[in-house]
Amino acid sequence: MSENGNNPDQAGWAPTGQSGSSEGGDKAFDASNAPAPGRGREPSPEEEDGVPPTDTTGAGALGVGESSHRRGEDMIDHDGKERGRANLPQTGESDRPAGTSTPADATGVDP
Numbered sequence: 742m743s744e745n746g747n748n749p750d751q752a753g754w755a756p757t758g759q760s761g762s763s764e765g766g767d768k769a770f771d772a773s774n775a776p777a778p779g780r781g782r783e784p785s786p787e788e789e790d791g792v793p794p795t796d797t798t799g800a801g802a803l804g805v806g807e808s809s810h811r812r813g814e815d816m817i818d819h820d821g822k823e824r825g826r827a828n829l830p831q832t833g834e835s836d837r838p839a840g841t842s843t844p845a846d847a848t849g850v851d852p
Contacts (some may be wrong), residue, residue, distance in 0.1 A: 768774055795816045811819075822828075825845030 742848060825843045827841050827843070829839040831837060
């Protein structure tokens, strides 16, 4: 052990009960030490008034929620069906698509 009580063989080790460590945590979460809140921001008219229930466009602000990727249906229309896959009749009450895969549909990962 060194003069300060730390073991040089254990990097980052500190003895328990180190003074100040719990005081810092208490101070960080004590609201009486917090500064006064800032000015904030201007709420938009939609935030103030709300959006009418007849608004069916559902457009997001500044492209929020818009996907930058192609949909699976669009990929099949453009690129064709994937090698090694075969469609089966739709199944269940929901008519969900179904299909099978052949060894040609390998991912390259050896299971």
